[in-house]
Amino acid sequence: MKATDLAGTALANTMRAKLRTFLTVVAIVIGAFTLTLTSGLGAGINKFVDNMVEGFGSPDQLTVMKQADPTSFAAGGAPQEYEPDEAAAGEMFGLPLLTAADLDRIRDTEHVTEVETARLVEPEYIEGEDGRQWQVPFMGSSFEIGALSLAAGREPAADAAEVTVPQDWVEALGGQAPEDVLGQTVTLVAADPLGKQDGVEAEVVGVTEPMASGSGSGPVPSGEVETRLHEIQTAGLPEAQRDTFFSASVTVADMAANEAAVKAALADEGYSAQTLEDQLGPIRGIIDAVTWVLNGFALIALLAASFGIINTLLMAVQERTREIGLMKALGMTGRKIFGLFTMEAVVIGLLGSLIGVGLGVAVGVVANQVLTEGALSGVTGLVLYAVEPLSLALIVLLIVAIAFLAGTLPAARAARKDPIEALRYE
Template sequence: MSTRDLLNMALRNLLKRKLRTFLTVLGVVIGTASIVVMVSIGIGMNESFERQLQDWGSLQVINVFSPNGGGGAYMMGEDTSMNTQNKGKQVKLDGAAVESFRQISSVEAVSPVKNLYLMLGSGKLVADANIIGLDPATMEAMGYKVDGGRALTGEDVKAIVIGGAVEFYDPKLSWEMRMSAEKPKLELIGEKVEVTYDWGYGTKHADKSVKPFKFEVVGTMPADGSNSWSVVMPLKEVEKIEKAQKEWEKTKYGSSSGNNQKKSQEYEQVLVKVDDIKNVQVVQQHIKDLGYRASSLTDQLEAMKQTTKMLRMVLGAIGAISLVVAAIGITNTMVMAIYERTREIGIMKVIGASLRDIKLLFLTEAAFIGFAGGIIGILVSFATSKLVNFVAMQQGSDMTSSIPLWLYLGSIGFATVIGVLSGYLPAKRAMKLSALTAIKTE
């Protein structure tokens, strides 16, 4: 029997009993849609977690700190949890460490980070903000998003990017008047602003000996992001400001916060950008093995996924139960078909149909039921997913249903396989029927 004849006969047999076939396919539709929707909700939860964390920063960026929590040296022998090959070595987060990070496989970019809290000035208005100094060429790579203008580049020197939530105010107003006054709206991109460590800047208490540093604003960051209250500028400029500040403090107060600074340049923090989120944990562990403390947003993402893992398993199990019930329905349909077509099977054997042909016929019918149920099931699950997302949006929830392409294709294939498996025992039963006994059956 040719494949074409086999398919035509299987389809014709199913259409002879439309209601029974419809009800059996309906069971597969419900089972397929249930498991797809349940799994899609779990996938949507994970994607929701990723979106939330991406608002805080890049999932591909690792934060590296010196093992003692500061910029100083650390004796590895004091921490038995560290890699034993590093015991007794001094670990410094300095230029050599930065270069060693660059040599790690899968690392795209590395930048030291320095933070200062300074004053900004634009005309008669001032603002205070957290200053983040880093290698300007790595700004975009490190996940700093820009919603106006542009990000810093390797050619930028006297340029900065300001967070959208940084508020400028008139320093001559009292605190109560500032709170009640309307917030000034400034178009800063392309304008020059002054940066200073003089907290009396803009008032009669300003220190005339402090010369502000001037920068051009080339971009702005979103007002609702994790860096909305920050200002990003080239690391070398931040180091210049810090050096000038310490010299000023030493002259004015006779002491400096930099007296304990080590001779070698050490950093408080280093950012490491990895080429793919799948490699973050590997690179992070490598850095830890070198003796440094390292963390990333993927740590929190994995913790969130573990928290919801049991829920996702329960949702998947509920969908799987529906598909098992559908499989029982297919088996029942095929067994009934054998009882009703016993004489037909006997005639097929007498006229020369092989046992293999009979087996393939029933398996093909079962596969048709599974395949049709899978196709309709993904259409139903697609509509259900859209409905779930619409309701979630109306309720202001970030938890949505997400169905990737592999889940669509996998559900069709799985439903078809379930159909074939469900039809296997009935097909074997049909093969074992005696031809003469089957012909005599009314």
């Protein structure tokens, strides 16, 4: 019997006991459906995380901060000795800030090719050309330049007094379309530590669309505007406090080869350095752990379904004992009979997996569209379910493999039957 004939016969045999086969396939469908949903959910959430951090760094960059003294966070205990130089440098959120001397040391580190910094500025308000003043709940950073999604215009030039505004600001600035506000001059007003206000005029050169990362959700200044606002906010402070940075973005030559060496060198100097993947690691770990737990329930369902396959085929072997004897009497080998029954198990597994995966993909895609365009439409870049063809193929192969293994026991029993005794079976 040829392989094609064997497959055709196996398909026909599975349809003999339609109800029994149907119930077995349903059990497999449940497992395949659950696996497809959970794997797609994990892929979707990971994709959303990627969208969230888009533009926050590149693979050849490290985010470098000064290491904090763990004793500074300890409650109680003996007081720490006061160091005037360290106190002058200041802290932010309890973490020490980088100074110009720190940046020089980082630049001198081997394999470091570029060090970029950005000031954290918080304008009191922005004044439009018509004199109206608008609050700035969130101010972007020049770090975002290069990762903005533009609805109109261009990104600010580093050495020019330029700024982009969010698309939501167009109407407030007197425009109907994003192009209408390009070329306007706005004034960003900041205050020094004593509350004295001063402004920086900047030209609106771009209008940004919101991104999942948050980039473009507030005005984004050029490096020139950012520096001038920082000078206003820190006027009157000691120089050591004015010339500080929360973190630095460090570009490394040949990151794959030099990452460990650069991290070690910076650690020796008292700095912590992390890649984007280092920062995302804990988040991805939690997502993957939850996905694996959910996949575990699906695998339990598939295990239960495998016992259904064994039971279905054992009953088929019992019912077709005389048929098996006749096939052997006509010259069919035990090997071919084994192949016939395992093929029947594979057919059942293939039917269940294809139906389950198809339903899982359909439900996942529809639910993702309904939720992201409905109740969760306010979450920019949200992805709840993502289709990964390779994962779907692996799910089908896994289920077919489980079905094949489940079918080996009944198939072996059929292959071992004695043809004479089988022909006498009533």
